[in-house]
Amino acid sequence: MRSKLKEKFKVRRATLKDLDILAYQRREMFSDMGIFSRKEASSGDKEYVSWVREKFKQGKYFGFLIENGEGKVVSGGCLWLEEVQSRPLAKKKEVPYLLSVHTEKEYRGQGLATLVVKESIKWAKKHGYPRVELHASEQGESVYKRLGFKHTKEMRYEIKK
Numbered sequence: 286m287r288s289k290l291k292e293k294f295k296v297r298r299a300t301l302k303d304l305d306i307l308a309y310q311r312r313e314m315f316s317d318m319g320i321f322s323r324k325e326a327s328s329g330d331k332e333y334v335s336w337v338r339e340k341f342k343q344g345k346y347f348g349f350l351i352e353n354g355e356g357k358v359v360s361g362g363c364l365w366l367e368e369v370q371s372r373p374l375a376k377k378k379e380v381p382y383l384l385s386v387h388t389e390k391e392y393r394g395q396g397l398a399t400l401v402v403k404e405s406i407k408w409a410k411k412h413g414y415p416r417v418e419l420h421a422s423e424q425g426e427s428v429y430k431r432l433g434f435k436h437t438k439e440m441r442y443e444i445k446k
Contacts, residue, residue, distance in 0.1 A: 290400055299348025299361065301341055304334045306358050307348055310387040317387070318422045340365060345379075349404040351397050360397035362386035364405050364417070381409040383419040398428050406432070 299307060311333060312326040320326075340346035350361040366379040383405050388397045409417050418437075421429050 290396055293354065294359070294397065294400075295352045295356075296400065296404055297350055297352065299350050299363070301338060303348060303350065303358075304337060306350065306361070307337055307363065307385065308334050310358075310361050311385040314385055314387040314422075317424065337363075347405075347408060349401050349408075351400060353392070359392040360388040360401055362398070362401040362405060364408060367418075375415075377414060381405065381414050381417045383417055386425060398425065399432065402428060402432055 308330045312323060312330065315321045315326040316323045337346055345366040346363060348361060348363040350358045353359050362383060363385050364381045364383055367382040368379050371378055383402065386398055386401055406417055417434075419429065419434070421434070
């Protein structure tokens with residue numbers, strides 16, 4: 286599958302010139318998950334772009350974009366090197382966190398999200414990281430499970446206003 290995908294689509298690393306695309310993919314991901322409307326999701330674009338720009342410059346943010354034959358970005362996702370507390374036997378004080386994985390509706394079901402995740406895992410392995418973490422949406426969970434991701438014991442408490 287991968288070789289056929291790579292013949293039809295091009296995987297490339299995101300650059301600072303792609304900030305609008307990264308914001309768009311994040312906004313669409315939130316909208317598709319039903320967490321926010323597109324309007325609500327777009328309200329955070331300015332802050333998100335500023336944050337991503339800073340993380341890019343620090344070498345803590347990496348995007349993987351997939352283009353169709355015409356050069357249009359149709360899928361993508363990002364890794365953020367999230368700082369974590371030191372742990373026994375841990376050599377690194379950060380963990381690659383996969384976020385904002387999104388594929389345009391008309392390109393879904395072709396393995397593009399899987400390709401983005403595999404590229405992210407490959408990057409993490411090449412750079413000596415022992416794991417990749419993420420929060421999976423219901424829609425994306427099957428992709429991650431197929432690739433060997435496991436559920437953890439993380440919990441959340443929502444503070445009411």
